[in-house]
Amino acid sequence: MTQPPHSPSPDSLNAEATAALLPWRALADEIAALLRDDSVLVPARIVMPMAGDASLFAMPACDARVAMTKLITLTPANAGTGRASIQGDVVVFDVATGERRLILDGPTITARRTAAVSLLAAQRLAPTRRGPLLVIGAGTQGLAHLQAFVAGLDVTEVFVASRSQASAEALAQAARDLGVPARAVADADSAAAECPLIVTCTPANAVVLRAAPRADAFIAAVGAFTPRMAELDAGLCRDLARTGQVVVDTTDAVHEAGDLIQAGMDVAALPTLADLERGRWRPGPGPVLFKCCGWGGWDLAAARLALRGAPSQSR
Known part of the structure; x- marks a missing residue:
């Protein structure tokens, strides 16, 4: 044979x-x-x-x-x-x-496609693409988002918040190595007032951002990907939906976006990145929360x- x-x-x-x-x-x-x-x-x-x-x-x-x-x-x-x-x-x-x-x-x-999805969302949705970036979480996704946002947006300064001071300092040094001034900060909520660009990429076992952001803020929340996980305060999520817009990466977020689910939001009614890209939805004024849970696409x-x-x- x-x-x-x-x-x-x-x-x-x-x-x-x-x-x-x-x-x-x-x-x-x-x-x-x-x-x-x-x-x-x-x-x-x-x-x-x-x-x-x-x-x-x-x-x-x-x-x-x-x-x-x-x-x-x-x-x-x-x-x-x-x-x-x-x-x-x-x-x-x-x-x-x-x-x-x-x-x-x-x-x-995993690291690069997640950060690139956030970058695409920021390119399409961020009211202000220039200015300081706040990265909350200094692990692999923190580094990937730092690199992606510096490469694809007009980042002028970087603030890093992390439970580990050593990790925050290391990520701040990575930003400086890319030619962007950076420093570690102890209080993410205080730093958020200065930053039109914010990324939360923690293990999502505790809320890390509670304060209302700037009116021109873009927040990419990527750490929580199960109903039990959350990085963002529930009141913050509801405020962002009221004063601006909340966008999810895909319809899978209905079952996975713990931040939004725990805030009692109707996730199924939220626009997706595909809705934006195909012209089925256009953003209005105000701050933007982009919630990413991950997708094989x-x-x-x-x-x-x-x-x-x-x-x-x-x-």
Whole structure:
């Protein structure tokens, strides 16, 4: 019996090589293009609980040409151990042939696509795109959002708030390394009064922002992604809905946006990023809260961009 020819092994890229294929502005543009693509299919992600509050995530998605699955673990107990809290891979396939094309670093994809979604939302929705940025949470997502916002917006100064002074100082130094003045702050609510751009990206086990922001503020809240999690005070969420607008990344937020759910808001009635990109909704005046819970489509956008730029694809 004749065996089919063996397909070549796909390129397996480490974190650095994966990041190099996903420049911030290009990734935000790819996410916008994906939202306009009618061929995109994204089933509900599978989140399987494991021992020790850990979870296994399986997130497939495809369009007419590219398919991918992200398979990652989230292990909160790894914090402070030297082991990453998020581990795993994104496997990219060619739809026409079924061949594997790339294996990308899962944590890098997660960090960069999440920050790029926030960047796209800020590019489209922020009343003021220039000025100080407040980053609340100095972990992986804090660094990714810092890099994305500095690359894609007119950030003039950075304030960093974190439970760990050492982590806050390290992220402030990362901002200075990018050429932006930065300092660690002890009180996020006080710093918010100076910042038209705010990102909350904490483990979401406690409220980290309560004060009413500036009238021209844009807040990206990305740390909470289950109904039980919240970074933002419930009253703050309701005030933002009353004085400005609240936008969610996808309709999945109905079941996952803990900040909004705990505030008693009708999440199903809120506009999504796709509504904005497809012209079904336009923002009005006032501050903006963008609530992001995550979606396999964001990973597909990253896979599409990475596949076009991978060296093996040009040979």
